[in-house]
Amino acid sequence: xxxxxxxxxxxxxxxxxxxxxxxxxxxxxxxxxxxxxxxxxxxxxxxxxxxxxxxxxxxxxxxxxxxxxxxxxxxxxxxxxxxxxxxxxxxxxxxxxxxxxxxxxxxxxxxxxxxxxxxxxxxxxxxxxxxxxxxxxxxxxxxxxxxxxxxxxxxxxxxxxxxxxxxxxxxxxxxxxxxxxxxxxxxxxxxxxxxxxxxxxxxxxxxxxxxxxxxxxxxxxxxxxxxxxxxxx
Numbered sequence: 220x221x222x223x224x225x226x227x228x229x230x231x232x233x234x235x236x237x238x239x240x241x242x243x244x245x246x247x248x249x250x251x252x253x254x255x256x257x258x259x260x261x262x263x264x265x266x267x268x269x270x271x272x273x274x275x276x277x278x279x280x281x282x283x284x285x286x287x288x289x290x291x292x293x294x295x296x297x298x299x300x301x302x303x304x305x306x307x308x309x310x311x312x313x314x315x316x317x318x319x320x321x322x323x324x325x326x327x328x329x330x331x332x333x334x335x336x337x338x339x340x341x342x343x344x345x346x347x348x349x350x351x352x353x354x355x356x357x358x359x360x361x362x363x364x365x366x367x368x369x370x371x372x373x374x375x376x377x378x379x380x381x382x383x384x385x386x387x388x389x390x391x392x393x394x395x396x397x398x399x400x401x402x403x404x405x406x407x408x409x410x411x412x413x414x415x416x417x418x419x420x421x422x423x424x425x426x427x428x429x430x431x432x433x434x435x436x437x438x439x440x441x442x443x444x445x446x447x448x449x450x451x452x
Contacts, residue, residue: 225261225314233315242295242318243381250278251288252297252312259312270307287404291376293434294388296336300431335439339384340372347372349440351391359390360400360409360426361417373397375405375433386440387433405430 239249254277259267275285289308292298296318302309319336340346350372356365359373373392376382379402392400400408406427413423432438 227261230314238297238315238318242297245288245381247278247280247284247288248291250280251285252292254278255298255310255312256314259310260314266301266309266311268307268309273307286406287376287380290404290406290434291380291382293431294376294383294385296387296436300435303427303431335386336436338386340386340389340440341384346440350386350389353386353438353440354391357391358393358396359429360392360396360405361412362422362426363393365391365393369394371397373400375430377402377404386438387436390433 234253238244242248244252251274254274255267255269258269259265271282271286271289274289275282278285280288289298289310293300293310297313299311299313300308301311319334338346340350351365351370354365357363358365358370371392371394372389373396374382374384375388375390382388390405396408396412399411403411409418409423409426409430412418413420418426429438
């Protein structure tokens with residue numbers, strides 16, 4: 220990501236006029252994004268290392284709220300999670316014109332145009348199956364083998380917290396995990412599974428890494444899904 224001299228006035232207009240309404244930022248999302256942006260790109264840094272405790276203090280929210288906001292922003296593409304450790308997070312904060320969803324809102328799209336990033340993966344059976352196929356027959360959370368009768372799709376960031384129907388926010392899940400998770404965040408639910416001894420320590424670490432990979436767009440559906448999108452464009 221290139222460092223460039225930023226036009227603060229233009230950046231603020233893009234933030235308020237395009238990014239906030241397009242991605243439907245909550246008050247907390249706006250505060251978290253603005254704080255991270257100010258301490259990274261506006262200071263000429265391409266990446267920022269921070270702790271959730273530092274972020275919570277700076278934005279005057281709870282650590283729980285700050286953590287959930289960071290995950291939502293990552294799912295929306297406003298943040299790119301480079302690394303997550305016990306000492307904190309390393310992120311790349313994307314400018315409004317670097318976020319695909321926000322950038323495209325400034326242009327009129329042709330009827331029928333589609334992109335992987337903006338596709339609602341609940342809109343058709345084929346797209347729903349693409350999410351199941353990505354998980355290769357396993358529950359994303361507890362790793363049990365799934366059959367069609369016990370599998371469903373789960374929102375990593377719940378819909379009540381503005382979670383989207385993006386491939387970055389949908390996973391194949393067993394009905395039991397879907398029910399137990401409810402409106403909890405995925406990371407908290409995975410830790411609950413560990414405490415319930417349904418995941419080993421190694422499996423928990425692997426699932427948390429997979430969660431970060433999902434949020435950063437690294438776990439894309441199989442190529443067939445992209446082909447289906449291309450045929451509709």
